[in-house]
Amino acid sequence: MQKTETVCKWLMLIIMVCLLSGCWDREELEDKAYVIGLGIDSSKHKGNIKVTMLLANPEVGSVQGGGGSTEKPREIITFEANDFIAAKATANAIISRNISYELLKIIVVSEKYARDKEFITTIYDALKDKEIRLNSYLAVSREKASEYFIKNRPRMETRPHKYYQFMIEHGIQNGFIPDSTLLRFFRTMERGTDLFLAMYTTAVREKNPEYKKEDEYTAGQLNATGDLQDTQFMGSAVFRNGKMINKLTGEETRNVNILDDTTNIKDILLNFPNPFPGSEKQMSARMFKSGNNKVKMKLKGARPKIIIIIPLQLEIMSNPSMADFKVKKNQKILKERIKEDIRTLNEDLFKKTQTELKGVPYPLSVSARKYFGTIQEYKKFNWAKSYLKADIHVIPEIEIIDFGKQTKKPLKMGD
C-alpha cells in the first residue's frame, strides 16, 4: 500500500513537470527574432505605412557565443504594411524566426510621416500590442526611417539594443534629448493640454552646417569630423495633438528638461558668457538642480500670472579671465550674470512656446490643477488657451557651490 502511494506521488510530480513547460506559450530563445528598432514611414499607397524592422542577433557580443560566430549583429528589413502589428506576420516571409516586439527599444518615425495626420492613428496601435512596453522611446528622424536604420552603423557599440540604450540614456541625462517614452507620449495625448517632445535624430550629417554656439544645434548640424558615424541625437520634435509641428534645438530642449521636474536629467555641463574682462572665451560650469521647481500661479483674472522658481547649483569649471573669486564682489557679479542669463534664456523659450508653438512643451498644466477644486472648473479655465496669454516669470535661484581651483595668472617672463 505504502509503495503504491509513493509511486503515485512521484508520478504526480512527473506529470506536473510536463505542465510546467506549458504548450501554447512555450518560447524558445532560438526561435525568436527580437525587433529593437521599429521605423515608420509614409507610403505611396493610401492607408499603408512603410515598416522598417531592426533585428538584433542575440548571438553577437554574448560571452557564451564561443567567438566562432561570424554572423552580422543585425538585420534590417523594410516593407509595406497596413500597420506594424500585422507586419510581424508579413516579416516572416523574410525572417526565419518568430518576430517579437518584446525588446523593442525605439520607434523611429520619419519627419515627413510625423507631420502627417495619419501618424496618430498608427502610433496608437502600440497601446494595443501586448508586447510593446510603454518604456520604448519615440524618436523622429530627419530622413526616412528606413534609411536611418541602414545608415546608422555604430563603430563601437555594434549590438543595436545596447547602442540605443546607452545613446538615449546619456542623451537624456545631458538634457539634449527629451525623455520621450511612449508612456509620456500617451499621457500627454490623453491630457490634451500640452505639447509633446520626441527626440530628434538623424544619420545624415548636413553638408557644411553653419556654425552655432555650442548647443544650439539640432541633430545633423553638429560639424564633427574624424573616423565616426554620422548619427546624431540632438534636439526634439514638437508634437501638437499627435502631429509634429516644429523642432527645438539641443539648448532649448535642455531648458525644457530643466524646467520639467518629471524627467531625469543629471548634471549638465554648459557654457555661459564671461562677465569679466580680459578674455573672449566663455566660462563653463557644471549645473544641477538641487530640488523641484516651485511654481506659483495666479490664475484668476484676465491674464494668468505664472512664476517659476528654479533651484540650481553650479560648479564653476573654467575661469578664462582668471577672476579672483576670493573677492566677494566678483562672486556677486558672476552670480548675477548667470542668473540673468538663465532667466532670459527661459523667458525667451516661454515666449517662443506662446507665440510660435502655441503650447507648453512639458506638463506645466499639471501644476495649475491644484488651483481648482473640481475638474469642471479646470476645464472651464481652459489651460491650452489661457496659457497663450499668460504672464510668465522665471526666477533662477543660483547657488555656486564651487568656484573651482583658484588659479593665478601665469607669470610673464621678465616680471
Added chain:
Amino acid sequence: MESGKLGKREYMSIAILMIGAKATDSNPALLYSKVQNAAWMVPLLSAVIFFVGLFLLLKTMDLFQGKNLFSVIQQLLGRYIGFFLCLVIFLISSFGISFDSRTYTNIIRSFYFTTTPNLIIYAVLMVLGAYGAKKGIQNIGSVGYLVVFYVVLSLFFALIISTQDSTLQAIFPIWGPGKLEILKQSSLKITLYAEFFLLTMLIPNMTSIKEFRKSTWYAFAFVSFQISIAILIFICMFDTSLKGIGYPFHTSIGFLSLGLYLPNVEILFFVLWILAIFVRFAAFIYLNALMFGHLFKINDHKFLIPALTTIYLLIGSIPENAIEVSLVFKQAITNISGPTFFVISLLLWFVALVKGEFKHAKNRNGM
C-alpha cells in the same frame, strides 16, 4: 494553534490577499472612469461606509457566540425568509466568483500567456483553486500566511519604483468631478469590501469571535489603505491615460526596470501576484462550498467543491470577451453585491434589536 482552528494570522492573510488583490485588477481603472483623479478617495470613503454595516453585523453575530453567518440569519429571520436570504447571498457570491475568476483569467491571458486558449488558463486557475479549497481552510490560511508578506512587499516595491515616473500633482483638482459624485460612487463601490461580509462564514473556524473581530479590523484598515495608495500611485503615474488602461498594475510592472541592467522585470512580480490569486480563489471557492453545504444541509461540503468549481467555470465562460465581462457582467454584480450585503447587515442588526436579542444577551451576562 488549536487543531482544526484557523489562527489569527492565517485569517488576516486570507483577508488581505482576497481583498487586497483588487488593487491589481480592473478596479482602479473602473473607479477612475467614474470619478477621475479623486478615485483614490473612494476606497477610503467606502471603507468608512462599509465599516458601519460590518460593525453592526459583527455586533449582532456577537450574540450568537461561534455561529456562522448563515446560522445567524436563519435563527434571526426564521426558516423560510432566512433560507431565501441565504440563497440570495450564495447566488450573488457565486456569480461574483465566476466573473471575478474570468477577469483574472483575462489578465493572465492578455499580459502573460497571450497565445494560450482562455479556457485552458481558466481551467488551470480553477483547478488549482479547487485543489486548495479541498485541502481546507487551515491549509489555505497557512499558504496565505506564507506568501502574504512577499505579495504585499512586492506590490509596494512595484508601487515605490512606479513613483519615479509619476507626478503627485496629478491628483489635483483635489475633488475630481465634485464631492457629491465621490460620495455617490463611494456608496456604490462598497462592493470592494464585500468579501469581509462573506468571511463571517468562517467564525466557527476561529477560536473566538473576539479574535475574529480584532483581526477583521486590522485587515480591513490595512486593505483599504493598500487599495487607496495603489490607486493614488496609478493616478500619479498614468494621469488621464489611466482610463484607457484596463489593468494598470500589470501595465506599470511592464514599464518598470531595476536600473540599467535589469529591465523588463515583470515576471518577478507576476509570480508573487499569481500565488496571491491562487489563495484568493481557493478561499473564495471554499467559502462558497461552505455556504452551499449549509444551505442544503450537506455536512461534508468538501465533496461539493469540484462540482461547484465546474459550474463557476461554465458560468464564467459565458461572456465572449474581456469587455463584455467588465462592462456588462461584472458591472452588474458589483453594483448589486456590496449594497445588498450592506442592507442585509443592517437588517440583521435591526431584527436583533427589535426582537430584543441585545437585552437578552445583557440579562444572560448579568446573571
